[in-house]
Amino acid sequence: MVLVIACVLVIIAALIHVAIFWMESVAWTRPAIWARFNVADQAQADSNRDLAFNQGFYNLFLAFGAVTGVVLLAAGLHAAGYALVFLSVGSMLAASVVLLSLGTKFAAAALTQGLAPLIALIVTVIACTTV
Template identity: 55%
Template sequence: MIGILALVFAALAALLHVYIFIMESVRWTTPVVWRRFGIADQQAADTVRPMAYNQGFYNLFLAIGAGLGILLFAMGGPDALVAGRTLVLFSLGSMVAAALVLTTTGLKYLRAALLQGTLPLIGFVLMLFA
């Protein structure tokens, strides 16, 4: 049961990071998106666009890592379980670490850090016991 819950939270964290990728790398030019990230105007959004594009792909790669880990873990078998657990723990741990780093940039990012880091943290802790 703990393993299933761990996989559910890992999957939710991965989906969230795919959504962040879409916002940062695909839909960045939409004012509603860049305003969500605290960007004040189109000129600033254009200036930050290459960084957001790159950052979005970091989020996508973490989501892919978690997804592959989930698949391996769900396949069963001793080797797949070890590899899947390792990949899920690494991916979720990286997501949590990124959220912690975000908190160092100022209190106005605390809500975003909590949103970004809560699902992977829960999944990480559950996966430790799966």
């Protein structure tokens, strides 16, 4: 049962990162989107567009790794599944800590990006140790 809860939490973390991918790589040109990333104006958004596009794909790949880990866990391939989950949600969490290190103005974004991976990581550790 703990493993099921862990997998649900990992999927939630992945979905958040898919949403971030969409904002950074697909919808970046919309003022409502780039304003969420503390971008001041259209000129700054335009100059950051390529960086945001690339960063969005990082988020997508982390989400893909997390979901692949869950699929492997569901298939009974625990070693590979746990490894991918730990790498993916651990990287999501680490990225949120880096974001927070940039200043308190990024605290809300860091919390959005990092809370689900943190909880998923904790519950996955519990699931892994109770098998």
